[in-house]
Amino acid sequence: MPSTQSRARVERVAVAVSAFLKRQADARPRVLVAASGGCDSTALLAACAAASPSMGIETVAVWVDHAIRPEAEIEAELRALGASCASFGVRLVVKRLGRGAVDARAAARACGIEAAARALRRDALAEAANEEGASLVLLGHTRDDQAETVLMRLFSGSGSGGLRGMRARNGLWGRPLLALPKSALAAYLCERGIPWTEDSTNATLDYARNRARRVLVPALDAVFPGWRRAISRTAAKAALEDAALEALAPEADWTRSGGRWSCEASRFTGSAPALAVRMLARGADLALASTDGAEAVRLPWNTLLGAAKGAAEGKPFRSRGGGLLFESDGRKVSIRLRDPGGAGDNPIRERVLRVRVAGPGPILVGKREVLRIYWTDGGEAGLPEGSFSFPLTIRTRRPGDPRHPGGGAPDPEGFPLLVAEDAAGLACLVGAPAGRRDFPRGARPTGGRRLVIAKGTDASIWQ
Numbered sequence: 001m002p003s004t005q006s007r008a009r010v011e012r013v014a015v016a017v018s019a020f021l022k023r024q025a026d027a028r029p030r031v032l033v034a035a036s037g038g039c040d041s042t043a044l045l046a047a048c049a050a051a052s053p054s055m056g057i058e059t060v061a062v063w064v065d066h067a068i069r070p071e072a073e074i075e076a077e078l079r080a081l082g083a084s085c086a087s088f089g090v091r092l093v094v095k096r097l098g099r100g101a102v103d104a105r106a107a108a109r110a111c112g113i114e115a116a117a118r119a120l121r122r123d124a125l126a127e128a129a130n131e132e133g134a135s136l137v138l139l140g141h142t143r144d145d146q147a148e149t150v151l152m153r154l155f156s157g158s159g160s161g162g163l164r165g166m167r168a169r170n171g172l173w174g175r176p177l178l179a180l181p182k183s184a185l186a187a188y189l190c191e192r193g194i195p196w197t198e199d200s201t202n203a204t205l206d207y208a209r210n211r212a213r214r215v216l217v218p219a220l221d222a223v224f225p226g227w228r229r230a231i232s233r234t235a236a237k238a239a240l241e242d243a244a245l246e247a248l249a250p251e252a253d254w255t256r257s258g259g260r261w262s263c264e265a266s267r268f269t270g271s272a273p274a275l276a277v278r279m280l281a282r283g284a285d286l287a288l289a290s291t292d293g294a295e296a297v298r299l300p301w302n303t304l305l306g307a308a309k310g311a312a313e314g315k316p317f318r319s320r321g322g323g324l325l326f327e328s329d330g331r332k333v334s335i336r337l338r339d340p341g342g343a344g345d346n347p348i349r350e351r352v353l354r355v356r357v358a359g360p361g362p363i364l365v366g367k368r369e370v371l372r373i374y375w376t377d378g379g380e381a382g383l384p385e386g387s388f389s390f391p392l393t394i395r396t397r398r399p400g401d402p403r404h405p406g407g408g409a410p411d412p413e414g415f416p417l418l419v420a421e422d423a424a425g426l427a428c429l430v431g432a433p434a435g436r437r438d439f440p441r442g443a444r445p446t447g448g449r450r451l452v453i454a455k456g457t458d459a460s461i462w463q
Helices: 004-023 039-051 071-088 101-109 113-132 143-155 182-192 208-223 227-248 273-289 301-313
Strands: 030-034 058-065 091-096 255-257 260-264 317-321 324-328 332-336 354-357 361-366 368-376 392-396 418-422 425-430 438-440 450-455
Touching (some): 039 071, 071 091, 091 113, 101 113, 143 182, 273 301, 273 332, 354 361
Antiparallel strands (some): 255 260, 368 450, 392 418, 425 438
16 A cells, blocks of 8 residues: 555645646647656656546647667657557657758757757647647656756856746646656656656766756755755746846837837836846847847847946947847937948948857857857867867957967958857967867867857858
8 A cells, every 4th residue: 555655746746737737728628748758758648647637638648759869769768658658548649850850950050969859859849739739738847957957047147037947838838847856756657657768868978968967966966955946946036036027127119110120218218227128138039030030039248238228328329249239329229230221330240249158059140040059079170178168258359369370361251250268268269261170279189079160051141
């Protein structure tokens, strides 16, 4: 007979999932569960399958094959998940990515395999939701995942919007288990005698989250045993502050004229800089979306803060960065991507770039890929692993910086000469033409991975 403690473990997971489903008025008649066969998603699937029938909801499992693991492992995982689904009484939808799809996405977006696989999986899940007529896809993220996410965002310099962590509900995506530790889910499955599988990629240190989980987290456990709860409190506080700032920031009533978005400067005057930053960020979203769509806006913090301070003081100002020009004549505050009529005042033609990066990935202006940052397994180009540390600040060359070999001429597309700095100073000169060869400080270790900082696929934006 199960002990009182065992029953409590089972009820804890079941109650969390049941309560979440009851709050989602749009979840009927069907929800999808992103099922990998692992511990977290299997516990979520089992609890959802048990709770949903009484609410008139059909649970459907969706499994996505990334095609990046050995085929024998993939097929064994699918068989095990199929058996679990049969025992739960739920349908299983299978989505398979073609071999090489993840690598191709990583190359196209200049991001790591981990990020590419995650993006393609989201695409496949969204496609399944559309096909199944579901308005909710449940993900098995736990309190441990939330703590790791907030920790990684903290080290990348995020503000309250990033430190709030993952949301329990964010559009199509739902996370019923965010308040529970992974240990509770494993106990739940063990108590019910439900098996799960292990993804072999979770054991490698090739991915940033795995390195954080297997290297950084044990160190924090040793020094700050209660850091997960502390990080959860930080996320909760950041969520409250982020929501409050979003509600307090007035609507700036941006209007478009050609390539310029403008509003009355008086809307900003006297505002706290934090509110002015948000108002300007909304305008930047509009300016970028009006061209190619703001898939990811990466604006240098100093650019945004400088513009916000100027706007709040009601003074004329100009602040450039991220391919945008923020300016005010004291009457109107405006944002534009490029000068539609001239060359001398074009922020892109000034070829100024300064961006802080926490790891590989694309640097985008709207959907325009300006830089590609990625690991290679060797070769001549790039910074040898171990010769630098993240975060890196990538910026255009300034007077006083070491000269680039070959005379330092920009490439034919006008892409600027760049340098990269880390905490120890200048890490490398980005080769000219940009990305063809990097010149790191000190001796070049042989072998191992190299980080390449390359010209993006839409780098002609700098012309």
